[in-house]
Amino acid sequence: MTELKEVPAPSDQSEHGRPVSSHSGEPSKDWNPRNFETLFTLGQGNYGKVYLVEALQTKQLYAMKVRSKAVVQDCQELDSAGAEKEVLLLAKRDKHPFVVEVYGGFQTQSHIMLYMEFCPGGSLMYYLQRQGKFDTQTTRFYAGEVCLALKWFHEQNVLYRNLCLDDILLATDGHIKLVDFVVSKVNLDHEAGTKTFCGSAEFMAPEVLLDRYYNSSVDWWQLGIITYQMLVGKSPFTGENLDRIYDAY
Template sequence: MPDHPVPLMDSPEVIEPPDVGMSHTVGQMILEQEEGGFESEEDTVANFTVTSFSVPSACEEASNGSESVTELLGAEGPSDSAMPRSLENFNLGKVLGEGTFGKVFLAEYKDTKQLCAIKTLKKERIIAKNDIKSVFKEKRILQKVTSAEHPFLVSLYATFQSENHLFFVMEYLPGGDLCHLLEHQGAFEESKAMFYTACIVLGLEELHRNNIVHRDLKLENLMVDVHGYLKIVDFGLSKDGFRYGDRSKTRCGTNCYMAPEIIDEMAYSRAVDWWALGVVFYVMIMFQVSIMPRNQLSLSL
């Protein structure tokens, strides 16, 4: 597999990536932490005390004795990953984003200066929301996606943990997400929208080939890599083992991208991803989407 995909057509011009703590002149990270980047004093780098991800420390067992906490141990990354499973091997930069369970930091692998994105998840929040199975499911799907080595799907490099956090070391995508691009550029020309759509189509085909339905395809979950190609990210709501012909009634996703059968709480198939792609394409060329009353999806010209 080449380091980057063979161009299918002329790659669209990518705007300058957002300020994420990188110097574009020398290609090195700026390790100035944004004010308020970490949530509290215990979240500083010095207090990210990393332990084995597979065996709970004696301190952890003595301090919690909780089945929930024990369940969080053992979530190792891909077995063939050369990336060390310790935060000490990385320089942390600025915050790239924030989610329900934690933040995503720009990071630099010290040995090779490779940039990556480290997703931090607070164990306390995961346990409080009883969402342990979802975290492991996302890890499992990311490992499966990474093993496919597909150019339009994000890669997971490694996972490890500290006493209070889980860490996912991910591929860094400096071009930002489609929402950011649209906010800066406005509606795309049809040729650019078609280029990005082609990337998504190939990515979705690979997911479905591996019996994975994404279920949350949207602008924010589509990011541009350093070569200008689009990658599908965030598998938190995805479902694996979902074969052709399978059905689900779980209501999940983002309202304005939901297929009618999800909104109407009917059984749905993997086709819901294609509906969401249609919404994404419409927004790219029209830059307009709205939710109408009675839970009916309406796209307004």
């Protein structure tokens, strides 16, 4: 088993570690990392790592997302950490079927941990790479569920801004679960819009690349990109480097 050495696991709720809050309906549950066994790494990105962990008492599996406070502060990502938590809590409040559920959290002096549902089906990108492309019926099914999720985001004044096949996971029932909201925009003023330059190059809407104000239209642009990917098996905008990708637009 992989040991999560870089995450301190305090044995109590002293100044060295405390629950962020419990969102699971189990107020007595202790989300201290010492109560979980780390099985292996599920994924890693610029904003942290995600591990598969097992509760020692119940044997329940969770996806534990770990972010370094030092990295968050150095990269001035405090807003992103708060945005992700807010989106997850909104989805839990509304019991949204297509957004990953958060159960609880814990923080130490150096790290923040979120415990979320484990989606054993993997990502849509994994299946696309195995199959080459999806048929029309399959594409319509997944795109339709993403549409419903985006509609809900926008009704909550949230911009997802991170729609890609890697962040669309499959739950045990075969339905999608959207994850990773660190670049999401909360409390969006739809009329004024926002102007933050963020996202992956091949998914950026033209107004983002042109440094213009934008609103929910960027999420629908990304939906078009992933729909194309599912049907064709590749991105419509590719290149050897960022300049080539931008030129492809």
